[in-house]
Amino acid sequence: MNAGAFESPGPSGPLIRIEDLWKTYEMGAEKIHALRGVHLTIDTNEYVAIMGPSGSGKSTLMNLIGCLDTPSRGDYYLRGFKVSDLGDDELARIRNREIGFVFQSFHLLARASALKNVELPLIYSGLPAAARREQALQALRETDLEDRASHRPNELSGGQRQRVAIARALVTRPSLLLADEPTGNLDSATSSEIMDLFDRLHAEGKAVVVVTHEREIALRARRIVTIHDGRVSADLPAARATELLGAAT
Amino acid sequence: MDLLEGLRIALGSLIANPLRSFLTLLGVIIGVAAIISVVAVINGLNLYVQEKIIFLGPGTFEVSRFGIITNHKQFLEAIRRNRDLRLADAEAIRERSPLAEKVAVKVYGMGDVRYRGQSVRSTTLKGITHEILQIEQYELDSGRVIVEDDCDRAAAVAFLGADIAEELFGSIDPVGKEIKIQGRSFEVVGVGARRGSVFGQSRDNYVLLPISTYQKIYGSRATISIVVRVADPRDLEVAMDEARAVLRARHHRRYDEPDDFGFVSAEALNNLWKDMSRMIFQVALFVVGISLVVGGIVIMNIMLVSVIERTREIGLRKATGARHRDIRRQFLLESVVLAASGGLIGVAIAYLLTLAIRAFSPLPAAFPWWAPALALAISSAVGIFFGLYPAAKAARLNPIEALRSEA
Numbered sequence: 001m002n003a004g005a006f007e008s009p010g011p012s013g014p015l016i017r018i019e020d021l022w023k024t025y026e027m028g029a030e031k032i033h034a035l036r037g038v039h040l041t042i043d044t045n046e047y048v049a050i051m052g053p054s055g056s057g058k059s060t061l062m063n064l065i066g067c068l069d070t071p072s073r074g075d076y077y078l079r080g081f082k083v084s085d086l087g088d089d090e091l092a093r094i095r096n097r098e099i100g101f102v103f104q105s106f107h108l109l110a111r112a113s114a115l116k117n118v119e120l121p122l123i124y125s126g127l128p129a130a131a132r133r134e135q136a137l138q139a140l141r142e143t144d145l146e147d148r149a150s151h152r153p154n155e156l157s158g159g160q161r162q163r164v165a166i167a168r169a170l171v172t173r174p175s176l177l178l179a180d181e182p183t184g185n186l187d188s189a190t191s192s193e194i195m196d197l198f199d200r201l202h203a204e205g206k207a208v209v210v211v212t213h214e215r216e217i218a219l220r221a222r223r224i225v226t227i228h229d230g231r232v233s234a235d236l237p238a239a240r241a242t243e244l245l246g247a248a249t
Numbered sequence: 250m251d252l253l254e255g256l257r258i259a260l261g262s263l264i265a266n267p268l269r270s271f272l273t274l275l276g277v278i279i280g281v282a283a284i285i286s287v288v289a290v291i292n293g294l295n296l297y298v299q300e301k302i303i304f305l306g307p308g309t310f311e312v313s314r315f316g317i318i319t320n321h322k323q324f325l326e327a328i329r330r331n332r333d334l335r336l337a338d339a340e341a342i343r344e345r346s347p348l349a350e351k352v353a354v355k356v357y358g359m360g361d362v363r364y365r366g367q368s369v370r371s372t373t374l375k376g377i378t379h380e381i382l383q384i385e386q387y388e389l390d391s392g393r394v395i396v397e398d399d400c401d402r403a404a405a406v407a408f409l410g411a412d413i414a415e416e417l418f419g420s421i422d423p424v425g426k427e428i429k430i431q432g433r434s435f436e437v438v439g440v441g442a443r444r445g446s447v448f449g450q451s452r453d454n455y456v457l458l459p460i461s462t463y464q465k466i467y468g469s470r471a472t473i474s475i476v477v478r479v480a481d482p483r484d485l486e487v488a489m490d491e492a493r494a495v496l497r498a499r500h501h502r503r504y505d506e507p508d509d510f511g512f513v514s515a516e517a518l519n520n521l522w523k524d525m526s527r528m529i530f531q532v533a534l535f536v537v538g539i540s541l542v543v544g545g546i547v548i549m550n551i552m553l554v555s556v557i558e559r560t561r562e563i564g565l566r567k568a569t570g571a572r573h574r575d576i577r578r579q580f581l582l583e584s585v586v587l588a589a590s591g592g593l594i595g596v597a598i599a600y601l602l603t604l605a606i607r608a609f610s611p612l613p614a615a616f617p618w619w620a621p622a623l624a625l626a627i628s629s630a631v632g633i634f635f636g637l638y639p640a641a642k643a644a645r646l647n648p649i650e651a652l653r654s655e656a
Contacts, residue, residue: 063649066568068567068568068648068649069649088572088573089572089573089574092567092570092571092572092573092575093570093572095567095568095569095570096569096570097570101568101569103652107561107564107565107568107652109562109565111261111262111265120565120566120569121569121570123254124566124569124570124571124572124575125570129253129254168569172570
């Protein structure tokens with residue numbers, strides 16, 4: 001298959017289907033298995049938190065879901081298309097069209113205005129400048145930052161910066177919003193504000209996957225997947241997880 | 250990613266660090282400014298040499314004891330082999346070379362010139378036949394030139410260059426006045442129009458005497474130069490061959506012996522100048538080449554620093570969909586824009602230098618339109634060549650590690 005197939009709607013089915021996914025790193029002679037056969041299915045319009053202690057493999061899993069990396073073994077289907085054996089250029093295209101990243105440290109370009117930061121992914125979509133500006137403004141509107149469009153990151157608060165980053169993730173209308181510790185650099189009030197925004201985006205129909213090690217953040221999701229030693233150790237609706245996690249503490 | 254956006258990003262990152270960009274570009278700036286200035290100066294020298302130094306017209310050649318000598322070895326050989334030329338040699342050419350329309354003779358010496366209390370020491374005395382004045386284009390300022398009759402009679406007359414006239418006479422009209430050369434009296438019959446200077450050397454610093462008069466004072470042992478003009482410049486080569494045959498016969502040269510005299514023609518002088526300017530240009534090119542290579546290495550170095558500084562940016566761009574080639578193109582474009590702006594600044598400096606040379610020296614320095622175009626092309630090529638490695642390095646970065654980097 002080629003990445004161009006993403007232009008047309010894919011076969012019906014889950015958004016993400018992961019089957020027996022392995023990721024092995026070779027450190028000299030030693031082999032480290034970061035993932036040891038992960039099975040996971042996520043539907044369109046789900047809100048999933050991926051939890052796990054550091055070293056559990058949750059970052060590796062997130063990189064694979066985000067098409068930043070390829071698995072050593074196993075299959076990954078995104079919207080029904082097998083992406084686990086695609087080349088670098090095709091993966092770049094899928095990241096551009098299908099995935100919106102939100103990072104812990106925002107990753108905004110310091111010299112560019114909020115608007116230019118949000119336009120960035122559209123440059124690689126090959127959109128003309130006028131259309132880029134239009135769509136970027138729309139995305140800023142959705143995160144309530146239209147009035148900050150010409151501000152540079154150093155003129156914005158932490159919460160506003162993360163909202164610029166979320167606007168950037170939304171601007172290509174991806175099928176999946178993938179957030180890696182999105183509140184890790186924010187105070188609790190701002191964290192809650194950002195999580196409210198994720199709630200709203202999910203309510204509007206976006207699939208959201210949040211990778212976190214913070215319980216309160218994970219509990220905002222509808223479903224919590226816990227990773228341990230490279231495997232899925234628990235996969236529960238958030239309501240059920242609350243009981244279990246509550247019991248654990 | 251379109252080119253315009255890439256250019257915008259590239260210019261943005263150059264302007265973000267203006268001092269660093271400028272220092273980075275110094276090598277390229279100097280290289281480009283130097284090469285264009287050298288082209289401008291050589292161009293100017295070409296014109297200068299054509300106008301001022303190559304005094305011989307296209308249909309004229311000169312025969313002398315030495316001709317054109319370009320190195321010491323030639324000089325030593327010529328001194329051993331070549332004989333002084335005599336008036337009789339000129340007579341022989343005049344009689345036996347059909348193509349020689351005019352045959353003139355000149356001989357150089359030095360002497361002191363005095364008028365009453367004023368004197369000019371060690372000035373150039375030229376003994377000439379009257380045709381020299383026509384062939385070498387001495388314009389008249391006042392009085393009259395030296396004529397055939399003066400030469401026939403060995404008349405005690407002198408024709409002065411403008412500088413000498415001014416030094417001896419100031420504002421007085423010299424024509425008809427009596428001057429002393431080496432203690433003998435001469436009547437000034439005319440003054441030449443100003444001819445200006447070449448490389449700071451005045452060309453109005455002469456006293457012309459009829460050659461017969463000159464030889465009465467200094468004797469006839471000094472070697473003469475014979476100046477020959479042909480009616481049609483296309484016959485120049487054949488006329489030179491005629492003169493050569495006449496002189497070889499007179500000097501009893503065997504067929505396997507080289508000439509014992511030398512020729513000077515506009516073409517030979519031109520070729521000599523071309524050889525010289527080519528050598529100057531090659532040396533300049535070599536020096537400029539080195540400065541461009543050094544400039545390129547500095548650019549490569551700063552691009553590598555930039556790749557490291559912007560690792561996270563590269564990671565982000567890749568995460569949001571930039572392909573290898575998008576990143577590679579961005580950094581290549583940046584290094585080309587960097588190098589080409591160095592080229593532009595260099596062209597601007599060269600332009601100012603050229604204006605300054607024109608204003609403060611007699612050289613009509615100017616560079617042709619292709620010089621800045623070529624310089625920009627070369628500096629862009631330097632940018633591409635030395636940008637390849639940093640750009641490839643940036644494109645190869647793993648997005649996961651790049652996003653995680655601390656830089």
